[in-house]
Amino acid sequence: MPESFQAPIGTRDVLPPESARWQALVAGFAGLAGRAGYGLVQGPVFEDLGVFQKVGASTDVVRKEMYDFEDKGGRRLALRPEGTAGVVRAFIQHRPTTPWKVWYAAPNFRYERPQAGRYRQHHQLGVEALGSDDPDLDVEVVSIAADLYASIGLRRVELGLNSLGDATCRPRYRAALVEHLAARAGDLCDEHRTRWEENPLRVLDCKRAPCAAATADAPVMIDHLCDPCAAAFERVQVGLRALDIGFVVRPRLVRGLDYYRRTTFEFAATALEGAQDAVGGGGRYDGLAELLGGPPTPGIGFGVGIERILLACDAEGAFPTPAATVDAFVVDVTGGDAARDLTALLRRSGIAVDRAFGGRSMKAQMKLADRSGAAVAVLVGEAELSAGTVTIRRMAEGGGQAQSARDDVVAGVRRALAEAAPR
RNA sequence: GUGGCCGUAGCUCAGUUGGUUAGAGCGCCGCGUUGUGGUCGCGGAAGUCGGGGGUUCGAGUCCCCUCGGUCACCCCA
DSSP, X not given: OOOOOOOOTTOOOOOTTTHHHHHHHHHHHHHHXXXXXXXXXXXXXXXXXXXXXXXXXXXXXXXXXXXXXXXXXXXXXXEOSSSHHHHHHHHHHHOOOSSEEEEEEEEEEOOSOOBTTBOSXXXXXXXXXXXXXXXXXXXXXXXXXXXXXXXXXXXOEEEXXXXXXXXXXXXXXXXXXXXXXXXXXXXXXXXXXXXXXXXXXXXXXXXXXXXXXXXXXOOOGGGSOOHHHHHHHHHHHHHHHHTTOOOEEOTTOOOXXXXXXXXXXXXXXXXXXXXXXXXXXXXXXXXXXXXXXXXXXXXXXEEEEHHHHHHHHHHHTOXXXXXXXXXXXXXXXXXXXXXXXXXXXXXXXXXXXXXXXXXXXXXXXHHXXXXXXXXXXXXXXXXXXXXXXXXXXXXXXXXXXXXXXXXXXXHHHHHHHHHSOOO
């Protein structure tokens, strides 16, 4: 038996008709981002391993989920686990003028066990805006994500908001948190008992009961913000309220990557059962460009998971897969020349046309015409062939049909399409 | 990385305490006389029962291994 293959673990094929949803989603996002002045950025799907290691040394994403490999030249590379690091690397490499606002739709890779809403290759829509620390930019970025959900009819999305402070107040807060944790280290969960010092903030976000109990009365960042950070956080909230974007402040929201500063946020789809309800998230990363060897440059962005939002749409019955249809279907039982020539002619006139192949019976071709969703069928039999005509049939029930000179087929089909009741 | 459940036609699944040529629905293909779809009727193609090994007179049905799927934990999109 010949060996056969299937898609690698945690990956999947997106085929028609479902793929039409992707097209519609990405096109809609491109419109939203474009109208806000964001241009498309297309970066490599893999980067120098160091780009990601620098950015998240203490995070799960980098520590245990990296899809890394060595190429034939001995370079250590990694399939990108998230979008921001590569974009910042590109920013540093090309030094575009700021503010630099870009969007992307691209695959990300994480080596972990797949489950509902989680894949080794998943796809994110996102934006990144570098070069300004104006909190109104935070509002713009968050609003693009919120508008995306709204534009596809996703209603049950909850925005969680937090501030993680900056280089001034974060260390002070961190010291207070460390003091709190040190007194309770023995009570933490198995993983954090020994690792809590590496990234104390993450303990706040740990879902396990021991950590939750030990941090119940722990100090939170937003109570320790310095004046500029507090002012910025306030300005962000004012802006979101002004734009009618609902949110809840979640002081324990920490997020997976450790480069975040000040504003961080996460969108959760409440229609999704189980743990995979995060449909998007992001935040400000003012120290990141410097960390990657570039000039100090503030930045903020978000990523939303395409698979996740489609899953959430399914749960809400929103954003259904658009029906794939053509305008017309050419049926030819005279040998194929007419089908070949008429489909090309009609398509070149801007009409969406399909046809049958393989010299099938008229009955079979009509069945395909019906299934194609075409509003009209263009029939060519021996009679039409010798008369130099075509039969244009409206496929809707009781639609009727009429002869048309073959030379007028384009106009005839256009007319029939205009008259045909929408199916 | 750890654990639960599952693996029978393209899809969704039935398959009695292991027993003759493995089934259904949907889908697909054809036919229902003169060139016409959607409904209906009839017929047809299609499965080495995930793979390998074992027990047995005999295994889709029991045991082991393996691969894959799925869900959950951790974490995240």
